[in-house]
Amino acid sequence: MPTRAPGDGKPTIGTVAAEAGVSRATVSRAFSQPHRLKAETVERVLAVAQRLGYSMNPMAKALSTGRSGNLALVVPDIANPFFPPMIRAIEQRADQAGYAVFLANTNEDPAREDLLLTRLAMQVDGFVIASSRMTENAIKAHAERHPVVLVNREVADIARVLIDTTAGVTQAVEHLAGLGHREIAYLGGPHRSWSNSQRKRTVKRVGERAGLTVTMLPGRLSSYELGRHAVADLLATSATAVIAFDDLLAHGILTGLTERGLVVPRDFSVIGCDDVLAAQTYPPLTTVSSRSAEAGAAAIDLLAGRLGNDGTSSNDRLLLDTSLVVRATTGPAPRKRR
Amino acid sequence: MPTRAPGDGKPTIGTVAAEAGVSRATVSRAFSQPHRLKAETVERVLAVAQRLGYSMNPMAKALSTGRSGNLALVVPDIANPFFPPMIRAIEQRADQAGYAVFLANTNEDPAREDLLLTRLAMQVDGFVIASSRMTENAIKAHAERHPVVLVNREVADIARVLIDTTAGVTQAVEHLAGLGHREIAYLGGPHRSWSNSQRKRTVKRVGERAGLTVTMLPGRLSSYELGRHAVADLLATSATAVIAFDDLLAHGILTGLTERGLVVPRDFSVIGCDDVLAAQTYPPLTTVSSRSAEAGAAAIDLLAGRLGNDGTSSNDRLLLDTSLVVRATTGPAPRKRR
């Protein structure tokens, strides 16, 4: 006698077969390929199954077919408000497509990300990796062995959906230039973040093109407190406006500025990114729109599509556009700061 | 030839057995019960496994043992900032205990919650259900068939961890009374929320004991916008202070008040609940502390404990205490409002 948990009275495919007077294969087919059976048979089997309260064991099916019907979603920090809307969209879309989703939070740690990926690999049909912090090689290694769709990470030959903030950030810089600011700063986000590189690059390029002096302030992560403390460095420059990697940092900057008696936007202009705080800051934050929920849904569509086509390695690349949302934290450059 | 996905070169227990010159049973034991094998054998098998890059197929193991090594976490709204810290703690603790976790988001819909629960049932060893919106009977029905730990929901005979806001809310009401407020309001949260019932009850009881007039404002959900719009109703009362179901609502109220030209806390006092916004509002919000991460970790401990003890139905009930965190949105009652 092998295994089996104690007190396990769940009906199996065999129970249904016996009760319906057919073979187990027929029961199986009644569910997976009803068109290959006499309509009457399907009906009878389904009725019996229903009556017995039968439901299929996904693990047995997975073992047999090699497909689990599960996906894994990997994010660096679920507590960052950028991710929850994306996670919700992903979970919902996956659910519609018949997949259940494992959630893996890496705490911004590439090693942990790698570990979780390999640990989940055998249990899922594919991965959505959002804002991966791993090296390109590590990502490639995984993508070779399993279907992967990246979000906000650019790696050649791997399917990805990218929230392209180039347009939004360009507008942000030009908005500032238009307001008369001559020197601006960019407060960076997570080091390994593709989004951060893109934004940084754009600020620099567009800023210089507009004849602005632009200072790059390094930032290791995204957090309110980090933004608040970065104000010291910020005021050490002679910038009169700042663009932050994201809204969390921008929000912190707002607070830090206020704490030092500066009034936004009279004395200083601030722009965020991702629009996750809506108008919930004070004053309401000027920011670059994001489309994280859409990005999540799109990622699932890509992944599900690939899994449907039997995993033929696709090189899909989907760009989601952004734009500047002007609220109340940007204004004309002050004559003289402070 | 049965199933199997194409191009599947993964080593199995059989591959390792052959290579190591032992039986498959021995390989299995080398992993699960090494003490029953000669140390040398274990060593050899493990070495071979390592060399071949073997890793166990969790699905096959699950099918055989009846335990999947997976848990499901069910939350009503992942985008509500109350949950992410809890989710992170749960995922991390589960990971430590050797479990992977499915995430299910119910969108505050009891029917969807029920559906997701049954759909995931066969794939997991147990559930953590946070802030369930289902009826007590529905919860009981699930708990009868699978190990369940509830968070912030009180159902007799089902293991649960409760963030007990009684103390914190009591302090909140007394704080307001001490500041001279004679009439206060409570803005409610989700209908089926246990937390909401508890807070509402406490405000009422303590308020009346302190001789205050307390008005109950109904609220269907938790959201910034809802709080903002609730200000109309709020000002229709003659209250000079409000306690909101949670910080999100309180934050919205702050904005709504400001929009009408009222100054907090000079003209009106506001208290939130859960402390999820830290000092990120303006002015910094007085609120009741929460301990959602702790609650999550505790839930996993309870669940893992039960699963270890072979699922003996426990009736654990863990209470987490709270207290008032006074910041800057509460002040002396105004002589006359406005």
Add this chain to the structure above:
DNA sequence: GTGAAAGCGCTAACAC
């Protein structure tokens, strides 16, 4: 201490 064998619940050739 280790192997042989049966079985977990399901699917997919292959027959008829």
Add this chain to the structure above:
DNA sequence: GTGTTAGCGCTTTCAC
């Protein structure tokens, strides 16, 4: 159309 059969990868009696 439907049944037979042989596994998917692993665990666990039961012998030796």
